[in-house]
Amino acid sequence: MNAFSTLSFSLLLTLLLTACSSTPKGPYGYTDRYQQALTSAPSGHPVDSATIDRFIAFFNPLDANTVPTQIDTIYADPLYFNDTLVTLTQRDELAAHLQATAEGLNSMSLTVNHIIKDGSDVYLRWVMEARFSLLGSERLSYTIGISQLRFNAQGQVIFQQDFWDSSQGVDQHLPVIGPMTRWLREHD
Known part of the structure; x- marks a missing residue:
């Protein structure tokens, strides 16, 4: 690493660590929005396996051609949606987000390993596989996660x-951010 790269990395790392060193005064980002949405969202309705299968199929694969044609049957309007990257409350915003995601990736799909129904909440434990091009080469990212879902009567x-x-998935492949998150994960 040359002196400029070392200095740049040191300055960026110092900035990030300084930003993380203080405790912010609430609200605490998506945690507060989640807690509020969880208590204010209508109770979901119990769903059958076909409804859950239809939801899973929508993401297998996430396809730019099917987002506009299927979004109305998969998602209600209004809604609460948070994928840790964005929080959305309108179906058209979600359609635009999913469309941009599908167009920005070579492919993305979910493998659901376990489904738990807890009253009106459904939890899906999944592995996401995303393929995307970065700096002229295709990258593959595997990420584990859980989705908490509530459905309406329809x-x-x-x-x-x-x-x-996200730092375990796509972020680890990004220039500057990727090496930094990998370094921080190895030195925590």
């Missing part, structure tokens, strides 16, 4: 909170 998702660590 079988549409009214509440979705994804729990996953």
